[in-house]
Amino acid sequence: MSLINTTIKPFSADAYRVGKFITVTDADLMGKWSVVFFYPADFTFVCPTELEDLADNYATFQSLGVEIYSVSTDTHFTHKAWHDTSELVGKIQYTMVGDPTGTISRYFEVMIEEAGLADRGTLVIDPEGKTQIVEVNAGGIGRDAGELQRKVKAAQYVAAHPREVCPAKWQEGEKTLAPSLDLVAAEITASRPRLIWRE
Secondary structure: OOOOOOEOOOOEEEEEEOOEEEEEEHHHHOOOEEEEEEOOOOOOOHHHHHHHHHHHOHHHHHHOOEEEEEEEOOOHHHHHHHHHHOOOHHHOOOEEEEOOOOHHHHHOOOEEOOOOEEOEEEEEEOOOOEEEEEEEEOOOOOOOHHHHHHHHHHHHHHHHOOOOEOOOOOOOOOOEEOOOHHHHHHHHOOOOOOEEOOO
16 A cells, blocks of 8 residues: 555654754654655665765755654664764764664565665655655665755645646746646647646
8 A cells, every 4th residue: 555645653763863862753743844764774885875965955955844854773873873973974964763673664664674674765744744755766776865855845836736736847936737627638639738837
């Protein structure tokens, strides 16, 4: 069953954030947009490049009202050790969640059971706690924070304009589509669909 439009399950986890150990629960994801960014393990190769990319773009995500939670099956103590010793990971200002039991990874269906590690799963959660985007990459394929921002903006736009949808490659400020019978007819006849323009 797809996680799209399902509500996140209750959870509680220890985490590391800006020099402090904190507790993160499902309640922390409510009332705002959130990105839950799973990765296989600390002290690895592709993972620090992805986390640095998010760190470099964190201010932009915050300006969009989005909080970021990175999650791996390492402990919060390991997150701190990595943060303290890695130049790339040391840039991180967002929350690094520990999931040593794999509970959260299983909740979000990204757990690799035979390895005890999480896949490269990215989930975007809306302020109601419902999942709007789910993507999972193979272990060797790193993600792009800029592309994630584009998708978050599209999800936010559609949430704010429920009668409109964002076409392929949509960028903020570009035209959107208004689903209707006319649009279906336009697709069938290969004529141009009606577009919505917002300043």
